[in-house]
Amino acid sequence: MLWCEHALDSRFLPPVYILVFIIGLVANGWGLKTLLQNWKKLGNVNVFVFNLGLTDVLYLLTLPYLVVYHFMKSTWIFGDTFCKITRFCFNLNLYSSIGFLTCISVYRYLAIVHPMKVMGRLSVTHSVVISVMVWLLVSVQSLPDMFFTKTYGNKPGKCYETTSTFYVEDYLKYSLGWTLTGFCIPLLITLGCYGHVIVTLYRKENIDKVLKRKCLRLLFILVVLFSVCYIPYHVLKNLNLWSRVLQKRRTCCRWFNGVYIAHQISRGLVSLNSALNPLVYLHGSEDVPAQLRQQLEEAGQMLRRLYFSSFGRVTVSQSNEDI
Numbered sequence: 001m002l003w004c005e006h007a008l009d010s011r012f013l014p015p016v017y018i019l020v021f022i023i024g025l026v027a028n029g030w031g032l033k034t035l036l037q038n039w040k041k042l043g044n045v046n047v048f049v050f051n052l053g054l055t056d057v058l059y060l061l062t063l064p065y066l067v068v069y070h071f072m073k074s075t076w077i078f079g080d081t082f083c084k085i086t087r088f089c090f091n092l093n094l095y096s097s098i099g100f101l102t103c104i105s106v107y108r109y110l111a112i113v114h115p116m117k118v119m120g121r122l123s124v125t126h127s128v129v130i131s132v133m134v135w136l137l138v139s140v141q142s143l144p145d146m147f148f149t150k151t152y153g154n155k156p157g158k159c160y161e162t163t164s165t166f167y168v169e170d171y172l173k174y175s176l177g178w179t180l181t182g183f184c185i186p187l188l189i190t191l192g193c194y195g196h197v198i199v200t201l202y203r204k205e206n207i208d209k210v211l212k213r214k215c216l217r218l219l220f221i222l223v224v225l226f227s228v229c230y231i232p233y234h235v236l237k238n239l240n241l242w243s244r245v246l247q248k249r250r251t252c253c254r255w256f257n258g259v260y261i262a263h264q265i266s267r268g269l270v271s272l273n274s275a276l277n278p279l280v281y282l283h284g285s286e287d288v289p290a291q292l293r294q295q296l297e298e299a300g301q302m303l304r305r306l307y308f309s310s311f312g313r314v315t316v317s318q319s320n321e322d323i
Contacts, residue, residue: 014070016268021063024274028056031278045107047127049280051134052100055151056274059093062086063271069159076159080151083159087150091142095182097273099134099231101222103127104187104280108215109193113200141182161267163242165248179234189227194219221279233270236263275296 032053039046065086069076076083107127110118148163148171158164163171198219201212240263243256 010070010073012264013268017063017067017070017271021060021067021277024056024278027275027278028053028060031281035281042067042123043251044124044127045104045130047124048103048107051131052097052104052277052280055093055096055100056277059089059271059274073135074158076151084146085149086159087161088142088146091145092138093274094230094233094270095138095141096134097277098183098186099138101225101280102132102190103130103134104218105190105193105222108218109197112197112211112215127233138182141178146175162237165244167196168241168244168248172238172245175238175241179238183230183234187230190222190226194222197291218280221276224279225273225276229270229273229276232262232266236266239263266312 030051035046035049035053062085065078065082069078078086105262107122110122148160150160150163151157162168162175194215197215197321201215239259243253243259246253247256
């Protein structure tokens, strides 16, 4: 078990975190810039998308410290307070992302299923107030996590994602309640909204095709995020906590190692949400994919020019040497 823990922590998680850090910063930076350029076209939903990007950047800035931690074989050298802040930022990112994605889903549902009732009534002010409420609710849910033991004081050692074995039973109860309020309820709301949206899209023939395409695109993004990032993490996190409770009670089961390995993989996958969330920017405007293609084409042309200019110099120099 101990060898498996060090192998996964030092070999699997750091490369994933480095990849997420690079892709996430580039994608969120480009996405936020594009969002500000298309602010009026996106409507009231842009407030939620903007906050989604902020949560990602907040979490991404903590990843270099986690990379150092795992490269040092789970030895935290940055102190107890910063360990708690790092874990708090992760939780804030995770549950704020779920919250803002749920808000986007509800707004999309209202715009399609009840357009006459909400048209002109939902303003940017409403979106700002709802965003503040999401931040406050997630902060209140995440705050108790900071009161659980995370390190061995300020001595170098573990920086627990959850808590030490001594408090694991209490943490499991807290985690189950947190999973229900922070994940299960938003998931059910999102499924209900998009289930009704899909029915409405196929029943009404007068709905704009572009709007249909946007909704189906966003639905696909949400399915990917929940299936790859959120569902496995929550299921395996609580299973791993339960296995730790059983171990504390001197109960041994064959599935402990398998759950632990799967949970570590799910930790890497859930961090991908900060790299995948910018896909939400793509669904918001038809101009964004075109801008991305244009920028990629311009980058490709620039690389080709650099290559041919360098190749041309090499060819000329070789010809001069032959003479």
